[in-house]
Amino acid sequence: MPLFFLLCAFGDAAAKAPKNKAFAERTPDEARVERVLQSLSLRDKVGQLLLAYPQISKEGATEVGGVLFVGATLRKIDAAKERIRSSRQRARIPPFFAVDIEGGSFNRLNRHPSLQALPLARELANLEEKEVEAWGVRVGKAMLEVGLNMNLAPVFDVAPSGHMFRNGRAFSGDPEVVKKKASAFARGLAKSGVAAIGKHFPGYGDLDSDSDHERATVDWDEARVRAEASVFGSASPFLGGVMMSNVVYSQFGSKPAILEPALVALAHESGWITVTDDVAIRALAEQIGAEREEVVRLAFRAGNDLILTTEPPDWTGGLDYFGILMKLAQSEPPMAAQLDAAVRRVLRLKDRLGLLDGM
Numbered sequence: 001m002p003l004f005f006l007l008c009a010f011g012d013a014a015a016k017a018p019k020n021k022a023f024a025e026r027t028p029d030e031a032r033v034e035r036v037l038q039s040l041s042l043r044d045k046v047g048q049l050l051l052a053y054p055q056i057s058k059e060g061a062t063e064v065g066g067v068l069f070v071g072a073t074l075r076k077i078d079a080a081k082e083r084i085r086s087s088r089q090r091a092r093i094p095p096f097f098a099v100d101i102e103g104g105s106f107n108r109l110n111r112h113p114s115l116q117a118l119p120l121a122r123e124l125a126n127l128e129e130k131e132v133e134a135w136g137v138r139v140g141k142a143m144l145e146v147g148l149n150m151n152l153a154p155v156f157d158v159a160p161s162g163h164m165f166r167n168g169r170a171f172s173g174d175p176e177v178v179k180k181k182a183s184a185f186a187r188g189l190a191k192s193g194v195a196a197i198g199k200h201f202p203g204y205g206d207l208d209s210d211s212d213h214e215r216a217t218v219d220w221d222e223a224r225v226r227a228e229a230s231v232f233g234s235a236s237p238f239l240g241g242v243m244m245s246n247v248v249y250s251q252f253g254s255k256p257a258i259l260e261p262a263l264v265a266l267a268h269e270s271g272w273i274t275v276t277d278d279v280a281i282r283a284l285a286e287q288i289g290a291e292r293e294e295v296v297r298l299a300f301r302a303g304n305d306l307i308l309t310t311e312p313p314d315w316t317g318g319l320d321y322f323g324i325l326m327k328l329a330q331s332e333p334p335m336a337a338q339l340d341a342a343v344r345r346v347l348r349l350k351d352r353l354g355l356l357d358g359m
Helices: 003-016 030-038 042-048 077-089 129-146 175-192 222-233 261-268 282-288 292-301 321-331 333-352
Strands: 050-052 066-068 096-099 101-103 195-201 239-244 273-275 307-309
Touching: 030 333, 042 050, 042 321, 042 333, 050 321, 077 096, 077 129, 101 129, 129 175, 175 195, 175 222, 195 222, 222 261, 239 261, 239 333, 261 273, 273 333, 282 292, 292 307, 292 321, 292 333, 307 321, 321 333
Parallel strands: 050 066, 050 307, 066 096, 195 239, 239 273
Antiparallel strands: none
16 A cells, blocks of 8 residues: 555544543553554654654654644644644554643643633642542643643652742642642543653652753652652552653762663553653753763663654754664664563553554
């Protein structure tokens, strides 16, 4: 079958796929996941690992595993709907369409009428669990109306003080409150058929630094790291994955968590996919004294499943994400096996969302 018709066929299947209303209860169809995996070329597999800003070309095939909406990309909702529809039609494997919707000013979909009053996480913590869950459902429904199916939220950081406390993104400094309220929000998203990605694993805690702009390091012992990470476990049935933090946990190594294999493996113990924070930020490369290409390699070597970048992969001024990762997988047999393992986890989550139905 010619490629054009093959893409259209897959696009039609994605468009007709039923909305999944039981994300938490649905388990992946392993036979289907394996069948789809075996049908992919090396480039296809690498594409499934990329969660990237909308591509510049509006006509070429959508090759990435997920499309990230940031900044002004959701300012005009009708235009965003059309962009998502078009991207889905041009994708062989239905993509994740991801966004950050936490609450308050941290709300990429604040133009949507039903989400304009979405409280900040700290404010949500003052509500009853059922009310927080209702907000999660409301967010999920608004997202699906636009075509979005992955929320890079909620925040599970336990912050009695520090950066996450000051900006109000943390629900509380009490781990029990965070467990209840963040889990309720994630449960609401799951009930709507949206994948929640908890952050910032294994936990930002009371750290004062802003890791997006400076090197942030904690010297917690392993017990403290695991205690912070355990908060995410309270929402395990409702989380599709976790976003790794850019914090350096010195007891685990000298690099930020997104680049440390032991910390990525800790997240995988719970069956979650791991999502990096933005690998395109120059501060990250500067912190580890490496070129930006090496950040991408290290993120993959660490075992991450979705490598998030705010650079369109087809931007001529950006990195060749496909080339970097394909070369790595081709040159080292263990990396080829690791690629398959990561793509398998991505496809399992897509199947839980109903994105592979009909394939």
